[in-house]
Amino acid sequence: MLPLAIDVMGGDNAPGVIIDGARQARSELGAELILVGLPEVVNPLADEGFEVLAASEVIEMHDDAASSVRNKRDSSLVRCAELVREHRASGMISAGNTGAAMASALLKMGRLPKVARPAIATTIPVPGATPTVVIDSGANSEVMAPWLVQFAEMGSVYSSELFSIPAPRVGILSIGEERGKGNELVKEAFPLLEDCDRINFVGNVEGRDVMSSSVDVVVCDGFTGNVVLKTLEGAMRTLAKVIFDRLSSGEDGPEVVRLALPKLLPLMDELDPDSYGGAMLLGVKGICVISHGSSSPKAIFNAIATSMRLVDHGLLDKLVSAVSA
Amino acid sequence: MLPLAIDVMGGDNAPGVIIDGARQARSELGAELILVGLPEVVNPLADEGFEVLAASEVIEMHDDAASSVRNKRDSSLVRCAELVREHRASGMISAGNTGAAMASALLKMGRLPKVARPAIATTIPVPGATPTVVIDSGANSEVMAPWLVQFAEMGSVYSSELFSIPAPRVGILSIGEERGKGNELVKEAFPLLEDCDRINFVGNVEGRDVMSSSVDVVVCDGFTGNVVLKTLEGAMRTLAKVIFDRLSSGEDGPEVVRLALPKLLPLMDELDPDSYGGAMLLGVKGICVISHGSSSPKAIFNAIATSMRLVDHGLLDKLVSAVSA
Numbered sequence: 292m293l294p295l296a297i298d299v300m301g302g303d304n305a306p307g308v309i310i311d312g313a314r315q316a317r318s319e320l321g322a323e324l325i326l327v328g329l330p331e332v333v334n335p336l337a338d339e340g341f342e343v344l345a346a347s348e349v350i351e352m353h354d355d356a357a358s359s360v361r362n363k364r365d366s367s368l369v370r371c372a373e374l375v376r377e378h379r380a381s382g383m384i385s386a387g388n389t390g391a392a393m394a395s396a397l398l399k400m401g402r403l404p405k406v407a408r409p410a411i412a413t414t415i416p417v418p419g420a421t422p423t424v425v426i427d428s429g430a431n432s433e434v435m436a437p438w439l440v441q442f443a444e445m446g447s448v449y450s451s452e453l454f455s456i457p458a459p460r461v462g463i464l465s466i467g468e469e470r471g472k473g474n475e476l477v478k479e480a481f482p483l484l485e486d487c488d489r490i491n492f493v494g495n496v497e498g499r500d501v502m503s504s505s506v507d508v509v510v511c512d513g514f515t516g517n518v519v520l521k522t523l524e525g526a527m528r529t530l531a532k533v534i535f536d537r538l539s540s541g542e543d544g545p546e547v548v549r550l551a552l553p554k555l556l557p558l559m560d561e562l563d564p565d566s567y568g569g570a571m572l573l574g575v576k577g578i579c580v581i582s583h584g585s586s587s588p589k590a591i592f593n594a595i596a597t598s599m600r601l602v603d604h605g606l607l608d609k610l611v612s613a614v615s616a
Numbered sequence: 617m618l619p620l621a622i623d624v625m626g627g628d629n630a631p632g633v634i635i636d637g638a639r640q641a642r643s644e645l646g647a648e649l650i651l652v653g654l655p656e657v658v659n660p661l662a663d664e665g666f667e668v669l670a671a672s673e674v675i676e677m678h679d680d681a682a683s684s685v686r687n688k689r690d691s692s693l694v695r696c697a698e699l700v701r702e703h704r705a706s707g708m709i710s711a712g713n714t715g716a717a718m719a720s721a722l723l724k725m726g727r728l729p730k731v732a733r734p735a736i737a738t739t740i741p742v743p744g745a746t747p748t749v750v751i752d753s754g755a756n757s758e759v760m761a762p763w764l765v766q767f768a769e770m771g772s773v774y775s776s777e778l779f780s781i782p783a784p785r786v787g788i789l790s791i792g793e794e795r796g797k798g799n800e801l802v803k804e805a806f807p808l809l810e811d812c813d814r815i816n817f818v819g820n821v822e823g824r825d826v827m828s829s830s831v832d833v834v835v836c837d838g839f840t841g842n843v844v845l846k847t848l849e850g851a852m853r854t855l856a857k858v859i860f861d862r863l864s865s866g867e868d869g870p871e872v873v874r875l876a877l878p879k880l881l882p883l884m885d886e887l888d889p890d891s892y893g894g895a896m897l898l899g900v901k902g903i904c905v906i907s908h909g910s911s912s913p914k915a916i917f918n919a920i921a922t923s924m925r926l927v928d929h930g931l932l933d934k935l936v937s938a939v940s941a
Contacts, residue, residue, distance in 0.1 A: 418858040429791060432799040466754060466842040474757040474839045498843040499850025514799040515840055517791040518823040519847050525824025526851050533743040534859070537879045547879065550872045554862045 301387020312591025356390025382578025568594025626712020637916025681715025707903025893919025
């Protein structure tokens with residue numbers, strides 16, 4: 292297996308947490324990695340036995356995506372994508388600037404055959420059930436109906452590989468379950484999805500189905516998908532805080548927290564979107580994981596583990612077979 | 617104050633819970649109500665001292681909105697809207713078919729001057745802070761940029777009246793906080809909102825801001841708004857269940873539940889979207905509350921209380937002054 296290129300400079304807590312995650316993946320999974328970053332950061336890591344590539348620039352979180360990829364040619368992010376293009380790496384992982392990661396993957400790796408637009412697939416944890424894949428969750432804020440069919444095809448392969456589901460149930464995100472409900476895009480895409488024999492289409496689904504066991508893949512435009520994701524993220528954060536506050540309130544607070552926390556902490560872990568290491572840009576010629584800016588070492592470890600598994604399963608070949616023209 | 621027209625037949629548990637809510641509002645708030653429904657349901661209520669109006673038909677939850685309003689002219693829902701049009705009621709409340717409630721309000725009451733499209737305002741509870749108003753949360757699945765300005769103006773008035781906020785912070789729902797991020801609609805609406813001196817525009821907000829104290833009014837198209845609402849609804853339901861399951865698991869489960877429940881139940885209450893009785897269709901010539909199909913008597917009581925307060929505050933006049941052409 293070719294190594295994975297890791298953007299050591301990307302993320303709110305880079306390079307520290309990225310390197311920690313990489314170290315863990317190498318020792319526990321035997322992961323082969325190329326660490327890409329500023330020379331003073333990566334060169335010492337060569338002594339630990341890592342393959343490294345020095346890059347003289349860093350794309351910052353607030354940099355404009357398109358222009359930074361064009362202008363910072365020797366940035367860690369662009370170099371990662373080039374390693375994939377040059378077949379020196381099977382994939383890249385970055386917790387940096389999402390737009391720039393997407394742009395460098397698109398520009399340097401290019402699209403898989405027939406793919407009109409790559410899309411971001413995100414896994415939403417569902418307590419006690421298989422996570423739901425939301426695609427597109429941010430790559431394309433405006434989409435055409437036929438693209439949604441390709442998103443559905445790619446999302447199906449991804450869900451199937453990641454969670455070993457033979458025929459993932461695919462729904463289109465709408466308002467109202469009945470056929471005919473929704474905006475123009477949904478109404479136009481519905482019959483196309485219905486006619487697609489490569490997916491297991493179950494019709495319209497609603498926002499409440501995202502965090503439920505009623506559907507495996509939710510297809511939508513990248514604007515709506517991103518809003519859904521961020522809404523859930525905000526709700527989880529608000530709730531976790533207020534639940535803890537309430538449990539710890541009052542005289543018996545410390546006692547209640549002592550009893551309740553061991554039961555609730557594993558749940559927090561299950562609900563952690565970092566469980567699969569981040570969002571996956573599907574439709575480019577290589578694995579491309581875009582991890583959360585605030586990724587922990589565990590998230591980076593998980594991103595590496597997930598990527599290795601998907602490379603091993605031949606995800607790209609399966610995507611190529613799955614996508615219709 | 618003119619009475620409120622109550623659609624006694626609308627909702628999953630109608631007419632029982634609707635009547636219970638109405639009884640409570642009359643005894644506790646001295647609410648003046650006209651109960652509208654099938655004769656065998658409402659006529660006995662006249663003996664209790666309620667004003668009643670018999671209607672021979674009922675629009676069912678699954679009925680097509682437009683055609684049912686056209687064809688079932690003697691339905692409780694249509695009669696409620698007519699009472700408002702005829703100035704016999706100041707507003708209507710229904711927990712029935714949302715589309716049909718919207719259609720009858722539009723058709724019978726008509727739009728306020730200058731309003732291009734009425735929109736649904738929904739209050740999202742935020743623990744420990746003022747609720748967030750999301751507008752439009754379902755009336756218009758396709759919108760034009762200038763409509764969003766009117767939604768912002770109406771949402772501001774609503775938030776201000778309901779929560780006594782002098783200058784509610786208005787954000788437009790987007791992906792990315794920076795100006796220039798978003799889909800075409802957001803990019804077109806942003807400068808229009810910025811130029812509107814009738815609102816306190818704070819720029820782009822993201823999904824995670826909806827359930828936070830960082831914004832008071834979130835403006836969006838009705839498709840995205842409805843998806844946000846349903847996503848939160850689903851997440852809350854899933855989480856409430858799994859948290860209870862985990863707390864009650866294990867040998868000490870019953871003890872932990874006994875201690876934790878009194879702390880968490882009030883929170884469930886605060887997070888209950890029924891706290892304000894339902895969604896409000898803003899921009900028609902009358903108060904129009906569309907309550908959740910599964911509304912409890914408490915939800916109907918709250919809908920009546922909220923409506924009385926808004927009538928008392930002269931909401932409609934304030935909306936007329938607030939909306940720019």
